[in-house]
Amino acid sequence: MLARAVGAPEITIVVVYLLVVGYLGWLGYRRTKTATDYMIAGRRIHPFVMAMSYGATFISTSAIVGFGGVAGMFGMSLLWLTFLNIFVGIFIAFVFLAGPTRHMGHRLDAHTFPELLGKRFESKFVQVFCGLVIFLFMPLYAAAVLIGGCEFISTNFHIGYEVALFVFSVIVAVYVVIGGLKGVMYTDALQGSIMFVGMVILLIGTYAILGGVGPAHDGLAKAGEAPNLFGGIGFRGWTSMPEFGWGEKLVPGKQPNPTGYDLWWIVVSTITLGVGIGVLAQPQLAVRFMTVKSKRELNRAVLVGGIFILTMTGVAFTVGALSNVYFKQHETVRGRLISLSGVGKKPAEWDWVIAKKERGLNLNKDGTLANPAIGPDEKSVPCVLMHLDTTGSGEADTHLVYKGYGGAAAIMPAASIEGLGEGEDVASRIGQQVVVHPRATAYTRAVVEKEGKWEFNGDSIIPMFITSAMPRWFGLLFLLTLLAAAMSTLSSQFHALGTSIGRDVYxxxxxxxxxxxxxxxxxxxxxxxxxVLISGYARGGYIIARATSIFFGLCASAFLPTFIGGLFFKRTTKAGAIASMVVGFVVTAFWLLFVKDQEARALGLCQALFNKRSLTMPLATPISPNWHVVDPIVVALPLSFRVAIVVSLLTRRPSEEQLARCFPSQAKTS
Structure with missing residues (x-):
């Protein structure tokens, strides 16, 4: 069991790591002499540094903790995201977009992503609008990364989440504010290397614990055959894609299920397409292409970047799914049983563990509580919880589901205690040392307390797996891996955010x-x-993956048609670019506020204006079979592309002088 207390080795290694990061930030500061140095690292970064910086910026705690946790919930279907990350995020980005981006950025002397678009279309509006979108919405993505890092830090250093959030934010802020992009990219290369080593060891260690590759995957397939909390939305096991369909799921002899195909649309449209396509229009990634001096450096970076992304996402998603085998078949928890909670015959006496939390989730149409035992915004599962002291501190530090009540019994863990006789009451073991086999899935094992209530937290799956399954030395290595992953991404996010408001707006x-x-x-x-404010407010659920997908999808819908049109099609006009960006942004915002149920319900504007949690409710009406779980990118991105094409064809093409600046070898051709 990984020690939860801070010891001298942990403090020493983390301090050394931070000193090295600080030195690299100082080195970047010493070598930052001009705005070009600060914004795009002087355009002379080594290809290995660029590739590792790109990869370390792309892959964060969002991918490792957030999406790894989602893989623990929904299974290996997330490996399709790994495919898109490599094919789109590396191959298409480096082979097709990187060269033109570098050439045009150099010719137009662009220092930021918004400035590149603004100068390409000779439009102050394009640059300012793009800069404002980045400045206003990048904190959402940054919050997702902060949450992922702080979940692990607070667990392993046994400090409050808020303290971890404050300290971590200050560390990142110092070297980003001082060092500029040179400092960011130097530290990215170090952090990417640490991440790579940590994830390789994690994969090897996981297979070793589970008895090898074959037994691990066989165990995962068998575990998926049991009833599951997500069975009602199309879950078919951790080794299978969710059930595909559109509309109500019809089962002979049963009532139609309006949510029977929801999981497929969540995994494919939100998790896979939102991030897999959105990577092409990430400003903090696109600017990396402008930091090298020639196309040769970009070509040399493809292999490094591809291997890095494959290792990072492939390992995170595979281990996330395989954690179900560990928790269900291999985990043993030793400690003193402090107490049981939720024991009783009445619903009011049970522990209700929150499985989902959204505005008005437990309200009837007349505003009364559907289940009086829980809050108005909760969907909860009735359970008995065990609370154990596993560190000898005298306080409960591990919380497990012992069993579920009623209909939840079949989908909840049925924990067993070694030596407990048949018919013996588990309460008789309170105060004694016990050996518990939780027999939980990854999601039902991830029980956390928040604001006095218990909830299943998908973002805690990976930290709990590392804490329970791995030896202490690896826990420390993985801590550095997550520190590196979070700091590399956050530094680049904040750098892009700052340059957007400073250079592109101000x-x-x-x-x-x-x-x-x-x-x-x-x-x-x-x-x-x-x-930081968002991180403190929005923690819980699988918010890391959701927030990441929202930002990536927004960038794709608002920027990608303009970006591609500006690089490859001379006929794309200023009016077409503006119209495309505005339509992509507006449609995405409308979809999140009024159509996609989970986000619309949380934001509450639709409820305030129309007294409905979203415009797609009630479920399975003729006009809204599965729209309530479809990601905005599915609608907004095609509309944005179409608007860019139509408006550009209807408006006057750019001047020959401007085309000569952007496409010097093709300016006179049509």
Missing amino acids: EQVTGRHGRGVAVTRIGIIIGIVIA
């Missing part, structure tokens, strides 16, 4: 070009504060 709106770096650094601090 300088363009005010016309003052001498204070861009100062405003950038102020913008970074503002962005960090916003991200």
